[in-house]
Amino acid sequence: xxxxxxxxxxxxxxxxxxxxxxxxxxxxxxxxxxxxxxxxxxxxxxxxxxxxxxxxxxxxxxxxxxxxxxxxxxxxxxxxxxxxxxxxxxxxxxxxxxxxxxxxxxxxxxxxxxxxxxxxxxxxxxxxxxxxxxxxxxxxxxxxxxxxxxxxxxxxxxxxxxxxxxxxxxxxxxxxxxxxxxxxxxxxxxxxxxxxxxxxxxxxxxxxxxxxxxxxxxxxxxxxxxxxxxxxxxxxxxxxxxxxxxxxxxxxxxxxxxxxxxxxxxxxxxxxxxxxxxxxxxxxxxxxxxxxxxxxxxxxxxxxxxxxxxxxxxxxxxxxxxxxxxxxxxxxxxxxxxxxxxxxxxxxxxxxxxxxxxxxxxxxxxxxxxxxxxxxxxxxxxxxxxxxxxxxxxxxxxxxxxxxxxxxxxxxxxxxxxxxxxxxxxxxxxxxxxxxxxxxxxxxxxxxxxxxxxxxxxxxxx
Ligand code: BES
Ligand code: MN
Ligand code: MN
Numbered sequence: 001x002x003x004x005x006x007x008x009x010x011x012x013x014x015x016x017x018x019x020x021x022x023x024x025x026x027x028x029x030x031x032x033x034x035x036x037x038x039x040x041x042x043x044x045x046x047x048x049x050x051x052x053x054x055x056x057x058x059x060x061x062x063x064x065x066x067x068x069x070x071x072x073x074x075x076x077x078x079x080x081x082x083x084x085x086x087x088x089x090x091x092x093x094x095x096x097x098x099x100x101x102x103x104x105x106x107x108x109x110x111x112x113x114x115x116x117x118x119x120x121x122x123x124x125x126x127x128x129x130x131x132x133x134x135x136x137x138x139x140x141x142x143x144x145x146x147x148x149x150x151x152x153x154x155x156x157x158x159x160x161x162x163x164x165x166x167x168x169x170x171x172x173x174x175x176x177x178x179x180x181x182x183x184x185x186x187x188x189x190x191x192x193x194x195x196x197x198x199x200x201x202x203x204x205x206x207x208x209x210x211x212x213x214x215x216x217x218x219x220x221x222x223x224x225x226x227x228x229x230x231x232x233x234x235x236x237x238x239x240x241x242x243x244x245x246x247x248x249x250x251x252x253x254x255x256x257x258x259x260x261x262x263x264x265x266x267x268x269x270x271x272x273x274x275x276x277x278x279x280x281x282x283x284x285x286x287x288x289x290x291x292x293x294x295x296x297x298x299x300x301x302x303x304x305x306x307x308x309x310x311x312x313x314x315x316x317x318x319x320x321x322x323x324x325x326x327x328x329x330x331x332x333x334x335x336x337x338x339x340x341x342x343x344x345x346x347x348x349x350x351x352x353x354x355x356x357x358x359x360x361x362x363x364x365x366x367x368x369x370x371x372x373x374x375x376x377x378x379x380x381x382x383x384x385x386x387x388x389x390x391x392x393x394x395x396x397x398x399x400x401x402x403x404x405x406x407x408x409x410x411x412x413x414x415x416x417x418x419x420x421x422x423x424x425x426x427x428x429x430x431x432x433x434x435x436x437x438x439x440x441x442x443x444x445x446x447x448x449x450x451x452x453x454x455x456x457x458x459x460x461x462x
Contacts, residue, residue: 001451003143008135008447015135015447016107016118016440018048022087022127023105023120029065029088029160038156041087042066045154052138054152062164065156069175072141073149079461080149081454082178082417084407085130085185086158089122090432097434112191112428113439124438125431129184129424130154132446140451147458151178155407158185161367162407169407170414179461180380181411182453184446186401186423191441193271194392196384197421199299199400200408202334202371204343208233208351209362210326219320227358229326230311236354237328240304244290247304247332249350255337259300267295270397280428299400303333329366333402340368369406374419379460384420387452391445422446422453 008015027041028034042059045068049057054070065088073080092102100106105120118128133152140146153176155165169176186197212229213222242248259267272295274286288297297303311326313319332343348363355361375381376398388396401421408419424446430436 001140001143001145001455004136004139004145004451005448007139007143008444011135011139012444015131015443018135019118019128019131019443020105020120022131023118023122024103026092026103027088027122027156028091029157030091035065038065038088042068042156045087046070048134049152052134053141054137060168062157062168064160064164067156067165067168068154069152071149071151072137072146074146075149078148079180079458080151080178081457082151082153082176082181083130083133084181084183084411084419085133085152085154086126086156087122087130087154088156088159089125089127090159092121092434094434099435102434102436107440108437110437112426113437113441115440117429117437117439118443119435119437121436123436124425124429124442125436126158126185128438128443129446132184132424132443133182133450135447136450136454139447140454145451147455148461150454151176158405158407161369162410163367165407166410166414169410173415176415178415178417180457181408181415181417181419182422182450183405183408183419184422184424184450185405186403186421187425187427187429188423189270189397189399190426191439191445192394194388194394194396195270195399196381196388196396197374197401197423198376198381198398199336199373200371200421201299201302201402201404202338202340202409203367203369203404203406204332204334204340204347205329205366205368206332206344206347207327207329207364207366209364210236210355211324211360211362212358213322213324216324217322219322222322226322227356228322229359230323232356232359233309233311233326233328236351237306237309237330239354245287246289247302249304249343249346251346252302252343255339255342256302257336264296267300267400268293270295270399298402300335302335302338305331305333307331333404334371336371336373338371340370344368367406369404370409371404372409372412372419373400374421378418380418380420380457383456383460384422384453386456387422387449390452391449420453422449424449 025041049070102121210229309328312323
């Protein structure tokens with residue numbers, strides 16, 4: 001991989017310029033106003049893939065946003081790596097909180113990224129990360145050092161739950177045939193502490209609506225006599241956790257796989273500073289399920305969080321009113337072997353059962369996803385570990401993450417393939433938040449590390 005690495009080191013400025021072009025396209029999948037930009041982003045990528053020598057480049061239309069596919073088959077007798085990523089991004093709002101515009105990338109240094117970081121929506125999640133693969137492939141192709149076959153599938157709907165990708169995958173099993181799936185859409189512990197993500201949480205997401213009286217009422221004339229849906233909802237939501245901050249939905253923990261004491265001890269070896277964690281978030285203390293560490297609460301334990309709650313009067317001044325309706329959006333992060341559909345059913349039955357007669361309840365299920373754990377005793381993991389050791393000079397630590405990528409479990413079900421989650425972002429990179437960024441160190445380390453994965457995986461697999 002010497003020639004590949006030399007090419008990478010000689011083309012760093014151009015790689016940044018090209019990533020900037022990609023980041024300038026506001027490919028927000030959730031907002032219909034950006035549909036044209038999402039399509040333009042897919043077209044831009046397809047043209048770029050063509051220009052670096054990838055073959056069978058296709059923009060595949062779906063009922064939603066397009067999927068971009070490309071491959072390079074050098075010898076059908078060699079193993080095949082399928083790279084997955086997403087070119088869609090989260091909405092940029094609240095816009096006022098960005099120090100520089102979300103779709104005008106700039107490089108600025110931060111205490112954690114003294115070499116500089118690229119600030120833009122999608123810089124880390126996931127444009128900057130899947131683009132590392134494109135540049136690594138470009139270098140390997142140019143150096144004639146690509147050691148195996150590669151297929152690329154970059155989708156445009158990950159941030160809205162990948163509603164159309166599952167259909168495409170199950171209808172194209174032959175086209176997507178591979179030996180391993182490789183994804184950079186997660187993080188690592190720190191720039192001097194490389195880690196490989198070995199698990200993702202699942203997700204069950206619901207919206208609830210409570211209706212009290214048939215119209216908004218004067219809170220003096222009716223207050224104390226009819227149920228105030230906002231009062232009721234807040235009580236119901238509060239009752240979803242007990243005094244040990246465990247979730248009270250009957251059956252919620254039934255399928256949770258408890259880790260052995262040995263596995264928990266192994267987990268506790270990963271460097272983590274509670275004080276630094278609190279300081280970075282400006283909080284005096286952490287908060288979560290009794291009996292578990294912060295690392296555990298954020299990865300191997302299931303959770304329930306209100307993501308938004310609205311109703312009643314929230315404008316200027318005071319309006320004395322009892323609202324007719326109140327709403328909330330609630331996410332539950334799941335761990336093996338919880339099933340999102342079952343958890344959604346348990347939530348619905350419980351939530352309806354705890355509502356008093358004085359209100360009516362509606363529960364609307366949104367998208368969900370299965371949790372995943374990836375093996376650390378596989379040839380692919382060994383190849384990834386060796387790759388990190390080569391570029392970081394340290395063995396990576398296996399770490400389970402709290403985030404979700406629902407399509408990963410689907411890949412295993414539909415294609416029978418395991419995934420290697422080689423993420424290079426940091427938790428502090430503010431993905432989904434204002435001022436999202438991706439360190440230059442991380443971007444280039446990713447580009448340098450990926451070719452070694454290809455090299456070692458091809459050798460081990462052959
Ligand atoms: N890339 C993230 C997930 C992620 C980030 C996993 C960091 C591990 C570490 C992905 O784009 C994402 O945001 N997923 C959503 C779920 C999706 C259904 C909207 C999430 O986790 O909330
Ligand atoms: Mn992502
Ligand atoms: Mn995301």
